Amino acid sequence: MSLLSIVLPAYNEEQNIANTAKVLGELLEQHGIDYELVFISDGSKDGTFERIKEESARNPRVRGAEFSRNFGKEAGIFAGLELTTGDAVIVMDCDLQHPPEVIPQMWEKWQQGAEIVEGIKADRGKESLGYKLSAGLFYKIMSKLIKMD
Incomplete structure (x- = not known):
């Protein structure tokens, strides 16, 4: 197991x-x-x-x-x-x-x-606009790096 x-x-x-x-x-x-x-x-x-x-x-x-x-x-x-x-x-x-x-x-x-299973928050809640934008950029870059849509 x-x-x-x-x-x-x-x-x-x-x-x-x-x-x-x-x-x-x-x-x-x-x-x-x-x-x-x-x-x-x-x-x-x-x-x-x-x-x-x-x-x-x-x-x-x-x-x-x-x-x-x-x-x-x-x-x-x-x-x-x-x-x-x-x-x-x-x-x-x-x-x-x-x-x-x-x-x-x-x-x-x-x-x-x-090989990789990634979870992304559907709702970012009360996070600041800057935090939301940087998180979105991070996920976009990671998706490109691991060749994921």
Whole structure:
């Protein structure tokens, strides 16, 4: 059976760790997906890493690491990718801003042979115009680089 790794960079997410681990764990188990959750505390000032350790003690599929200071989300993602042991990886926000309910669909596409499965927010919500434009440009460039429509 293939293993799905989910990388979750976290900065001051103490209040979200337990719920995120619970929601993702229940969803993945419900769909019969073998998984590991890799949380990275990016120099959090609250009890984020302590919550990660608590979840890890409860569930051996939960792992984590901690940065000594805040290096930024991208560094957290790269560290998480280094720690994964899965056959496929999903990177998502720790506060579940990215909808977990699409994970089974993404997993299915990967199992059908897709090398890359990308999710893009349909509604960017209350983000600034500049942020929306830069995100749109990023996705356009990435689509060209990986030759995707």
